[in-house]
Amino acid sequence: MTEAIVEIRNAVKAHLAKLEAGDSVLVAVSGGADSLALAYAVMKESATNAIRTLAVTVDHQLQENSEQQSDNVSKQLHEMGYTKVYIEKVKVNTESGIEAGARSARYEAITKLAEKEKVTKVFLGHTRDDQAETVLLGLARGSGTRSMSGMAIDNGLFVRPLLSITRQQTEKACAEVHLKMWNDPHNLNTEFSRVKVRLHVLPVMEENLGPGISAALARSAALLRDDADALDDIAQKEVAQLNLSDLDCEKLSALPRAIRTRILRTALYYSGAPSGSISADHVASVEALVTSWRGQGALSLPGGVKVERISGRLSLSNP
Numbered sequence: 001m002t003e004a005i006v007e008i009r010n011a012v013k014a015h016l017a018k019l020e021a022g023d024s025v026l027v028a029v030s031g032g033a034d035s036l037a038l039a040y041a042v043m044k045e046s047a048t049n050a051i052r053t054l055a056v057t058v059d060h061q062l063q064e065n066s067e068q069q070s071d072n073v074s075k076q077l078h079e080m081g082y083t084k085v086y087i088e089k090v091k092v093n094t095e096s097g098i099e100a101g102a103r104s105a106r107y108e109a110i111t112k113l114a115e116k117e118k119v120t121k122v123f124l125g126h127t128r129d130d131q132a133e134t135v136l137l138g139l140a141r142g143s144g145t146r147s148m149s150g151m152a153i154d155n156g157l158f159v160r161p162l163l164s165i166t167r168q169q170t171e172k173a174c175a176e177v178h179l180k181m182w183n184d185p186h187n188l189n190t191e192f193s194r195v196k197v198r199l200h201v202l203p204v205m206e207e208n209l210g211p212g213i214s215a216a217l218a219r220s221a222a223l224l225r226d227d228a229d230a231l232d233d234i235a236q237k238e239v240a241q242l243n244l245s246d247l248d249c250e251k252l253s254a255l256p257r258a259i260r261t262r263i264l265r266t267a268l269y270y271s272g273a274p275s276g277s278i279s280a281d282h283v284a285s286v287e288a289l290v291t292s293w294r295g296q297g298a299l300s301l302p303g304g305v306k307v308e309r310i311s312g313r314l315s316l317s318n319p
Contacts, residue, residue, distance in 0.1 A: 002172060002173065002176045004037075004169040004170070004172040004173040004176065005037075005041075005173045005176055005177065007165060007169060008037050008038070008040075008041045008162065008165055008169065008170065008173050009041045009044060009045055011041075011161045011162055011164060011165055012038065012041040012042055012045050012123075012161045013041075013045045014161070015121070015123075015154070015159050015161045016042070016045050016046055016049050016051055017049070019049065019051055019120055019121065021049065021050035021051070022050060022051075022052070023051055023052065023119075023120040023121075024051070024052040024053075024054060024117060024118065024119040024120055025042065025046065025051055025052070025053055025054070025119055025120060025121050025122070025123055026054045026055070026056060026110070026113065026114050026117065026119040026121075026122045026123070027039045027042050027053065027054070027055045027056070027122075027123045028055075028056055028057075028058070028106075028110055028122060028123065028124050028125070029055050029056070029057050029073055029077060029125070030057065030058075030073070030125075030182070030184065031057065031069060031072065031073040031076075031181070031182035031184075032125070032181060032182055032183070032184060032187075033167065033170040033171040033173075033174045033179075033181040034125035034126070034127050034130075034162060034167060034170045035124075035125035036076065036125075036170075036174050036179045036181060037125070037162075037169075037170040037173040037174055037179070038123060038124075038125040038161070038162060038170075039055055039077060039080060039082070039125075040080055040173070040174075040177060040179065041161075041173075042123055043080045043081045043082065053082060054082070054084045054085070054086070054117055054119065055077045055082045055084070055085045055086070056085070056086040056087075056088055056109075056110060056113055057070050057073040057074060057077075057085070057086075057087055057088070058088045058089075058090055058105075058106045058109055058110065059087055059088065059089045059090070060090055060092050060102050060105065060106070061089060061090070061091065061092070062092060062098065062102065062186075063185065063186075069182060070087045071087070072180070072182070073182070074087055076179060076180065086113055088109040088110070088113060090105040090106065090108070090109050091105065092105045093105070098186075098192070099192050099193070099194065110122060111157065114157060121157065121158070121159050122157050122158050122159070123159055123160075123161065124158055124159070124160045125160075125162055125170070126151055126160045126162060126163060127162045127163065127165050127166060127167050127169075127170060128162075128163055128164060128165060128166050128167075128214055128215065128218045129166060129167040129198075129214055130151070130163075130167075131150045131151055131163050131214075131217070131218045131221055132202065132213065132214035132215075132217035132218055132221075133194050133197045133198055133202070134150045134151055134221070135148050135149075135150050135217045135218070135220060135221045136197050136201060136202070136217065137193060137194065137197060138150070140193075142280065144280065145224050145227055145228045145231070145258075146228045146232075148220070148221065148224050149221050149222075149224040149225035149227075149228045150218070150221030150222075150224075150225065151163065151221075152225065163218065164218075166214070202214065231258050231259065231262065232262060234259055235259050235262035235263055235266070236266075238255070238259060238263055239263055239266050239267075242263070242267075244266065244267040244270040244271070244316065245267075245270075245271065245315070245316050245317065246313055246314070246315060246316075247263075247267065247290075247313060247314040247316075248312070248313055248314075249289070249290045249293070249309065249312050249313060249314055250312060252264075252290045252291075252314070253290055253291055257287075260287065260290070260291075261283050261287060264283055264286050264287060264290075265278055265283050267314075267316055268282070268283075268286065268301060268305055268307075268316070270316075271303075271305045271316040271317070271318050272303045272304065272305055272318040273301060273302050273303040273305050274302055274303050277302035277303060278301070278302065282301055282302070285299055286299060286301075286307050286314075289307065289308075289309045289314060290309075290314060293309060296309070303318065304318050304319060305317075305318050306318065306319070
């Protein structure tokens with residue numbers, strides 16, 4: 001075995017070791033080098049752990065012959081030893097863009113299948129390169145510590161064993177075991193923000209700042225995730241003692257801003273704001289009612305949430 005295959009199998013082995021005999025895992029496979037190498041490693045390492053392995057490939061139906069590509073992926077997975085391979089066709093809602101729509105449709109389909117098959121974990125093939133891209137995108141959006149902390153290795157149902165593995169390593173591994181990698185045309189479409197980062201931003205950074213940028217960004221993500229987790233935990237302890245519909249502005253003002261803004265964001269979602277609808281600007285406007293009070297009127301926020309300062313208290317309602 002090559003060094004690449006050994007590292008990938010070891011990364012997968014560490015997560016399979018946390019499971020019990022008889023547990024089921026679902027591997028999401030696009031047909032690219034990352035997910036194929038992951039699927040290969042999971043199949044090899046699960047054999048000695050008595051773990052039930054399933055695989056799924058999602059057909060987004062966004063390209064011609066997408067059905068043929070799904071069939072090709074399914075065939076390779078069967079050749080690896082997978083006896084149960086699902087092809088999930090999804091309809092992508094492009095209102096928020098193809099990238100976001102495809103991701104949403106994909107995760108929804110995978111999650112539903114995982115629930116149906118009662119799997120313990122879903123294995124995803126994101127690599128260190130993906131993590132570096134995610135950190136830069138979060139930085140560009142100015143969306144805070146949580147966004148720049150990138151993807152979690154283990155996030156409930158989903159696990160990403162390859163976040164310490166490079167894309168180059170997965171390609172070497174696939175070549176070594178003769179897996180046919182598929183290069184998604186969307187990975188070269190510079191209309192997508194992630195592709196711009198991959199093809200233009202990271203190479204320029206490597207050229208001008210020296211090699212190792214992706215590794216450094218991944219390390220930063222891990223450190224930022226630790227910070228974000230700690231701040232979230234402190235904020236949640238405060239939230240547990242509060243009435244989120246009626247908050248004391250003086251008490252909120254006394255808290256560090258990092259904690260206060262987390263409490264306000266939680267209160268807005270508690271009051272009925274749709275998931276993901278609250279931006280940093282929304283939180284800043286609500287915070288101004290607490291820390292920069294000059295007689296501002298009520299705020300109307302996503303989901304019909306109304307926020308108003310009354311007699312030194314922050315009132316949140318949703319008619």
